[in-house]
Amino acid sequence: xxxxxxxxxxxxxxxxxxxxxxxxxxxxxxxxxxxxxxxxxxxxxxxxxxxxxxxxxxxxxxxxxxxxxxxxxxxxxxxxxxxxxxxxxxxxxxxxxxxxxxxxxxxxxxxxxxxxxxxxxxxxxxxxxxxxxxxxxxxxxxxxxxxxxxxxxxxxxxxxxxxxxxxxxxxxxxxxxxxxxxxxxxxxxxxxxxxxxxxxxxxx
Numbered sequence: 652x653x654x655x656x657x658x659x660x661x662x663x664x665x666x667x668x669x670x671x672x673x674x675x676x677x678x679x680x681x682x683x684x685x686x687x688x689x690x691x692x693x694x695x696x697x698x699x700x701x702x703x704x705x706x707x708x709x710x711x712x713x714x715x716x717x718x719x720x721x722x723x724x725x726x727x728x729x730x731x732x733x734x735x736x737x738x739x740x741x742x743x744x745x746x747x748x749x750x751x752x753x754x755x756x757x758x759x760x761x762x763x764x765x766x767x768x769x770x771x772x773x774x775x776x777x778x779x780x781x782x783x784x785x786x787x788x789x790x791x792x793x794x795x796x797x798x799x800x801x802x803x804x805x806x807x808x809x810x811x812x813x814x815x816x817x818x819x820x821x822x823x824x825x826x827x828x829x830x831x832x833x834x835x836x837x838x839x840x841x842x843x844x845x846x847x848x849x850x851x852x853x854x855x
Contacts, residue, residue: 658833659855661697661750668715673844681717696722699742702754703729707841722748728761729753729812730785731819740822749832754846755809756839757802765790766801809836810850817852827853
């Protein structure tokens, strides 16, 4: 699979792969020695997956793809920073990837920590505090809507991450604006294994 496809085709590849994973029919494509050799001097991923670092959220497995298919960036709670923005901009401007998927998940530990910090007033120590502070606006917005379930906060945080990505990266904003790239926000259900669409920016 290369990136000579549009945003819609890339989205369909992710959807189809996730459906195979959900039903137990994974094909495990592009995971052999021939594929490894093919990619020694080049790569043409069809999508970027910016997801949470949670061990249960292995992107290539969830979407049933292989080597060279997706460009993966992960942080706890899919929190944006300069390194993430630079990585995503590289995928857009150099690799010309037509789709960015922001991937959150149910029962996210980072979102739970932010929820607990808001409720108790006690913030974590070290750099975990910085993660919590960046997730807190999503928690507060959800609470203002009288929603207290952490999974509702995860959905809001995915939506907020999509917005912040466009606000903080001119490269991504321009790519969406000129229809060369689209951004989707997804939440992953741990029990079922399904990634569900909760937000879009650009045209699929």
